[in-house]
Amino acid sequence: MSTTRSPRRHVRARRRRIYRIRRAVVACACLLLVLGVTLSARGALRALNALHEQAAAHTGSGIWSSAMSPYRAPERNASPSPAEQTLTEDEHTRKQREEIAALGAALTDAQRNEIYAKAKQTAQSSGALPTRMTYCIASRGNVGSVDHFANTVYRALNDVRGWPRAGVVFAQGQDGQCDVTITLAEAKELPSFSAGCSEEYSCRVGNDVIINKKRWDGAVQHWLDAGATLAQYRTMVINHEVGHALGHIDNETPCGGNKQSAPLMQEQSMFLKECSPNPWPLDGELWSTFVGSEP
Numbered sequence: 001m002s003t004t005r006s007p008r009r010h011v012r013a014r015r016r017r018i019y020r021i022r023r024a025v026v027a028c029a030c031l032l033l034v035l036g037v038t039l040s041a042r043g044a045l046r047a048l049n050a051l052h053e054q055a056a057a058h059t060g061s062g063i064w065s066s067a068m069s070p071y072r073a074p075e076r077n078a079s080p081s082p083a084e085q086t087l088t089e090d091e092h093t094r095k096q097r098e099e100i101a102a103l104g105a106a107l108t109d110a111q112r113n114e115i116y117a118k119a120k121q122t123a124q125s126s127g128a129l130p131t132r133m134t135y136c137i138a139s140r141g142n143v144g145s146v147d148h149f150a151n152t153v154y155r156a157l158n159d160v161r162g163w164p165r166a167g168v169v170f171a172q173g174q175d176g177q178c179d180v181t182i183t184l185a186e187a188k189e190l191p192s193f194s195a196g197c198s199e200e201y202s203c204r205v206g207n208d209v210i211i212n213k214k215r216w217d218g219a220v221q222h223w224l225d226a227g228a229t230l231a232q233y234r235t236m237v238i239n240h241e242v243g244h245a246l247g248h249i250d251n252e253t254p255c256g257g258n259k260q261s262a263p264l265m266q267e268q269s270m271f272l273k274e275c276s277p278n279p280w281p282l283d284g285e286l287w288s289t290f291v292g293s294e295p
């Protein structure tokens, strides 16, 4: 039995060995396959990530789809994005606010004297007889504090680009002791000065110079559209209305056209014609019939 069964057992054992070897080979192959797939997948992922980072560096954004697009991402400076546009507008608004604040900022006595001294020097070298106009500051209707208004008036009137070039300097006086009264008035109060004063504009009646609060706060749209600022409008409207008190009339000098500076006495709040906004008297407007006290 043993001799006849032994070769059979041997064959069976050999088959089992062969089967085990085959199994081991298949298992190894499977393992290698899995390993290969894993490694290649990781490599592909790394390559994709590299591509993504490259794209992000080029466009300045991490938007994957733009990197995959066959079209180039738009250049950064081609046109401002809505966010950048808002920033530019904010910057513009901030500058305007600063300009208005600076024009109406509180004045120390030293600053006041310095402004006056420069205005007086300009008046004395103007060739006209230097004279001083005193003004009182007042308000009518609901306009709040007039401190900022008063400081703006002082700076605008005594600016060396303004009426001092026609020989006139300006000093703020006490109630009742003034050549003119400059009032900041609520729009609806304008007709209470004269039937000829409109709620839409500023006005001058006798010794009263009335600045319309509505225009003080908002200027006029065509003025702003022409690139001028609210601070410049305030300067213009003060100089224009006080110009009437110096003897000037509306539109006495025609607009020269071609976007030249508008004459100060042109009714710039109503029209610019072919002129540019201008808050200062032109050379041809440097005269005054007003005679006040010695500066």
Ligand SMILES: [Zn+2]
Binding pocket: 240, 241, 244, 249, 250, 267
């Ligand atoms: Zn006028």
